[in-house]
Amino acid sequence: MIRVVLPAHLRTLARVAEEVELQVAPPVTLRAVLDALEATLPMLQGTIRDHATQQRRPFLRFFACEQDLSHASPDTPLPEAVVAGVEPLLIVGAMAGG
Amino acid sequence: MSGVRVLVGTRKGAFILTADGKRERWEVSGPLFGGWEVYHVKGSPLDPNRIYASQSGGWFGQLIQRSDDGGKTWEPMGNKFAYEGVPGTHQWYDGTQHPWEFARVWHLEPSLTDLETVYAGVEDAALFRSVDGARTWEELSGLRSHGTGPSWQPGAGGLCLHTILLDPSNPERIFTAISAAGAFRTDDGGKTWRPINRGLRSEGIPDPDAEVGHCVHRLAMHPSRPNVLFMQKHWDVMRSDDAGDSWQDVSGNLPSDFGFPIDIHAHEPDTVYVVPIKSDSEHFPPDGKLRVYRSRTGGNEWEPLTNGLPQSDCYVNVLRDAMAVDSLDSCGVYFGTTGGQVYVSANAGDRWEPIVRDLPAVLSVEVQTLP
Numbered sequence: 001m002i003r004v005v006l007p008a009h010l011r012t013l014a015r016v017a018e019e020v021e022l023q024v025a026p027p028v029t030l031r032a033v034l035d036a037l038e039a040t041l042p043m044l045q046g047t048i049r050d051h052a053t054q055q056r057r058p059f060l061r062f063f064a065c066e067q068d069l070s071h072a073s074p075d076t077p078l079p080e081a082v083v084a085g086v087e088p089l090l091i092v093g094a095m096a097g098g
Numbered sequence: 099m100s101g102v103r104v105l106v107g108t109r110k111g112a113f114i115l116t117a118d119g120k121r122e123r124w125e126v127s128g129p130l131f132g133g134w135e136v137y138h139v140k141g142s143p144l145d146p147n148r149i150y151a152s153q154s155g156g157w158f159g160q161l162i163q164r165s166d167d168g169g170k171t172w173e174p175m176g177n178k179f180a181y182e183g184v185p186g187t188h189q190w191y192d193g194t195q196h197p198w199e200f201a202r203v204w205h206l207e208p209s210l211t212d213l214e215t216v217y218a219g220v221e222d223a224a225l226f227r228s229v230d231g232a233r234t235w236e237e238l239s240g241l242r243s244h245g246t247g248p249s250w251q252p253g254a255g256g257l258c259l260h261t262i263l264l265d266p267s268n269p270e271r272i273f274t275a276i277s278a279a280g281a282f283r284t285d286d287g288g289k290t291w292r293p294i295n296r297g298l299r300s301e302g303i304p305d306p307d308a309e310v311g312h313c314v315h316r317l318a319m320h321p322s323r324p325n326v327l328f329m330q331k332h333w334d335v336m337r338s339d340d341a342g343d344s345w346q347d348v349s350g351n352l353p354s355d356f357g358f359p360i361d362i363h364a365h366e367p368d369t370v371y372v373v374p375i376k377s378d379s380e381h382f383p384p385d386g387k388l389r390v391y392r393s394r395t396g397g398n399e400w401e402p403l404t405n406g407l408p409q410s411d412c413y414v415n416v417l418r419d420a421m422a423v424d425s426l427d428s429c430g431v432y433f434g435t436t437g438g439q440v441y442v443s444a445n446a447g448d449r450w451e452p453i454v455r456d457l458p459a460v461l462s463v464e465v466q467t468l469p
Contacts, residue, residue: 013161057157
């Protein structure tokens with residue numbers, strides 16, 4: 001089970017608790033997790049990745065296991081601890097304004 | 099007894115203000131979508147329980163929310179606004195070409211005839227339509243691609259399509275306005291468009307009376323007289339008696355003809371309201387006095403309405419979508435300020451009272467007259 005932590009505004013939008021659990025078939029990549037997240041919670045489409053380009057929205061970051069994965073290829077396998085459900089994938093809003 | 103529901107979009111969420119027909123005691127609910135910019139909230143003229151909201155922000159982009167119970171509960175709808183074809187470029191602030199990029203929905207206009215149809219005016223300027231209650235959106239691309247698009251340039255707020263007027267006497271006719279391109283009209287339901295800016299003069303563009311490039315801030319139409327349009331331009335208050343084919347300056351004795359909103363009395367098509375702002379470089383009322391100006395003659399002759407409004411040390415702005423009128427027998431006029439006040443006059447502007455004083459900066463005000 002993959003654990004994903006959403007920022008507050010997206011938790012409100014999706015009406016979920018802080019952490020979402022997803023079944024993702026291997027290989028578990030960022031793209032696969034986001035695809036599964038948007039399939040489970042379709043109201044998140046367009047809020048994390050641009051509809052057309054599928055690029056990460058500029059004010060969002062992806063962190064896991066104390067690493068910044070924001071600039072890694074979306075097809076890079078996620079850390080083993082995320083795949084094993086020990087650590088969550090963190091989707092974080094840039095710390096600015098609000 | 100009939101009542102009103104005022105829909106307020108702000109920089110940090112939406113609020114709903116309700117009262118009975120006296121418009122004296124108000125219930126304030128919200129914030130809805132707290133922390134998000136809500137550029138516009140508007141109800142369907144066919145079913146007051148159907149309300150749409152444009153919710154956006156720099157972090158998570160654009161969302162469209164819909165309520166089917168008068169604003170009690172909301173559901174996120176479709177938020178995919180894809181320009182048709184290759185979007186191309188428009189003029190940037192420095193005169194260079196810049197790619198068309200979707201930023202946000204400024205204005206939502208529910209259809210007068212079909213509950214499931216709603217129009218969206220967006221930045222960068224384009225008009226979208228949904229025919230399934232905002233689940234999916236399709237661009238009416240004839241507007242953006244009719245030929246002048248590459249010469250459109252953004253105003254200070256962006257290249258936004260902020261006004262959509264639907265002609266109640268002709269379902270094929272729609273008026274739109276874009277900052278800073280001008281006003282446009284379709285007579286075939288949105289397939290083809292033409293600029294309707296003859297008579298406008300604007301400094302700050304190479305050709306002051308060019309076909310496009312004018313910073314139109316807002317258009318208003320009375321439903322009983324859809325060929326008569328009023329316009330608050332960047333500078334100048336204008337009037338057209340031929341559906342936009344030509345325009346005349348009706349600024350008359352206004353203390354400043356710069357401003358953003360313009361609206362019309364529900365029962366008197368020649369009674370028009372504007373809020374003069376000092377200048378394009380000082381977006382606050384002249385002399386620190388918040389004054390709505392009313393013309394009962396369709397322009398040119400204006401009277402200040404000050405009773406109940408701050409007449410010293412007031413430096414708020416009133417944005418283009420932040421004025422509305424109800425249709426009760428004694429027409430109510432409403433406007434919101436960037437200082438977070440929403441004012442009501444239950445007597446056509448003769449006396450004003452604040453409904454709320456301390457909301458976030460108000461972006462839009464609409465009102466529904468309830469049975």
